[in-house]
Structure formats: C-alpha cells, structure tokens
Amino acid sequence: MYHREQTRAVQVGNLTIGGNNEVVIQSMTMTKTADVQATVEEIHQLEEAGCQIVRVTVNNMEAAEAIKEIKKQIQIPLVADIHFDYKLALKAIENGIDKVRINPGNIGRKERVQEVVRACKEKGVPIRIGVNAGSLEKHLLEKYGYPTAEAMVESALHHIRILEDLDFHDIIVSLKASDVPLTIEAYTKAAAAFNYPLHLGITEAGTLFAGTVKSAAGLGALLAQGIGSTIRISLSAEPVEEIKVCRELLKAFGLASNAATLISCPTCGRIEIDLISVANDIENYISKIKAPIKVAVLGCAVNGPGEAREADIGIAGARGEGLLFRHGEVVRKIPEDELVDELKKEIDNLAEIYERT
Ligand code: SF4
DSSP, X not given: OOOGGGSOOEEETTXXXXXXXXXXXXXXXXXXXXOHHHHHHHHHHHHHHTOXXXXXXXXXHHHHHHHHHHHHHOSSOEEEEOOSOHHHHHHHHHTTOXXXXXXXXXXXXXXXXXXXXXHHHHHTOXXXXXXXXXXXXXXXXXXXXSOOHHHHHHHHHHHHHHHHHTTOOOEEEXXXXXXXXXXXXXXXXXXXXXXXXXXXXXXXXXXXXXXXXXXXXXXXXXXXXXXXXXXXXXXXXXXXXXXXXXXXXXXXXXXXXXXXEEEEOOOOTTOOSOHHHHHHHHHHHHTTOOSOOEEEEESOSXXXXXXXXXXXXXXXXXXXXXXXXXXXXXXXXXXXXXXXXXXXXXXXXXXXXXXXX
C-alpha cells in the first residue's frame, strides 16, 4: 500500500500535494463563481480559517472568465470544478487556474482530451480525477451490479490510463461515496493500486453535526492508515465550518504542525468554574493561533494539572481563584475573574516564541 509519503508529489500553485508534504485542507465556495466579489469574500473567510486550496464551480463561460479576476485577489491555489465541458477547462486554464477537477473519460472525443492535457502541461496545471459512487460509468455498474469499491477503483484507473497514455502524470484522485465503509474500502484499495496522491472526502456527509461525525469516522480511519494527502469535509453548512472540522481532524492525528490544540476536562461534581463557556471561549481564541501548542482548561485543581501534563499552558478552577500551570506544574494563582484573560496572554506569549524559533 502507498502511504502518503510514498505518493507522487504534485504541484498545485504554490503548494505541493503528496510526497512528504503535510495533508492539505480544502473547501469549496458556495457562491456563484461569476460573482467575483462574493466569491473572493468567501475565499478570504476560508483562507483566514485555515483553508489551503479552494475549489469553485465552473459551470458556464462566465464562471470560467471570472477566474482571472478571482486569482488576482486571493492567496491560495484555486481549483476549477468542471463536468464534461472541455471548453470550460481550456478557458479556466487560460485564465490561470491552479488545478482542474475533471474526469478525462467524460470529456468525449480523444482530440478534446489531448487539447486539455496539452494546455495543462503548458501551464503546469494538475488534474484531479473525481470518482463518485453516485455517478459511476454505466459499464461498471453493469459489471458490478452496484457501486462497489472495486468498481470505483476501476473507474479511477480508467481515467488515469487516459492521462498516462498522453504522458501526463500530475494527477490527484478522489473516490468519494456517502457510505462510510464503502469510502474506506475504496480509498484503501486505491492506495494499493496506484501512487498518485489521494484527495479524501465523504460526499453528501450531512449537516454540521452528523456530517462531522460521519466524515471523522471515515477519514479518520484512512488518515490513521497513512492514506490521504489532502482532505475536504463536505457539510451542509457554511464552508468555514468544513475548515474547522478538517483542522480538528488533522490535529487529532498529529498531522497539523501549525494549529493549537485544546484539552478540556469532561466536567464532574468537583467543578469550580464555568468550564463549558471558558472552554468554548478558549477554543475560539486558539483557532487563529498558528503554532502547535497545547492548552488545557480544567474544572478543578484536585486532579486537574496532573490530568493535563502534556499541556504547554493551562488553567484549573479553584474556589474564588484559579491556578495557572505549565506541563502539570502550578506556576501561580490568579483571581477567578482574571483567569481567562491571563491564559490568553500566556497563549499569545507562547505563540510568539514559536513564531520566533
Ligand atoms: Fe472533575 Fe476536576 Fe477532572 Fe474536571 S478536572 S473532570 S472537574 S476532577
């Protein structure tokens, strides 16, 4: 099986996907792409939340034309999502797109595929092949009866071969399904079949809560095996929420070197502070910190600091006051009403030290 570090490194704008590189976080805008201002605004929000690559729908010529202006106003690589129409792909490439998501087997005549591949080669634009269990080729459904992991991998290989025959290898592949076990099986088989980087996702995962659980279950199983070079969490929610989930998931596997982690106690009868609101406040505060620090928020000092020895900095509630601790050792006592502000100052200091080193 190809673990992520054994996959081919593929350049997407100023980022590299695959090889030894960190897992890249992606999302997709929900604006009309032709509406440049709205699309750029949404992309800026995503960038700020930690999105590293963003995809936009290119479903008509106006959208393909808009890419030129959008590109001027954003920092992260831009991907065009195209179904079937090779002319849209050519226009998107001409206008500076960084990656095209299109299945070569769906473009039609060979000359059209050749034209798209030639344009991609000229501009150094990679292609993502997006296999979806819900839209498998007819002959595969006839062969397998229904969407199976084998059918999905066979579909991916079919599209890959079309590109390889044209000596094109800057390929990234996704094999999405809304069924979690099917997704895990498809990606696991794909990781055994070829070494192109895999873009992970559970499609149509659901709402913020259910979709998060479903995506974490499926993508977590894959990340734990070393599979996946880039991920998107697909939620029926604001795209920024997808980024938050991506970051949290990568942190859980130690795959995010630029994000802070919160450790908070589960609460019990010993609790001495309003732990739930403090934990939410600190979680929100550290979401913008770009350093791998661990922050603990604990309800009491009885087992508190010792329960969070791995934390770089933390607080534990005590009657009328709180304790500030580092790596399980109490540093000083702080009045309760200053506890959160003091913790935030300490977090900022630590983040600054990381930035300097
Ligand atoms: Fe209970 Fe204190 Fe542990 Fe929180 S830190 S779970 S309040 S014992």
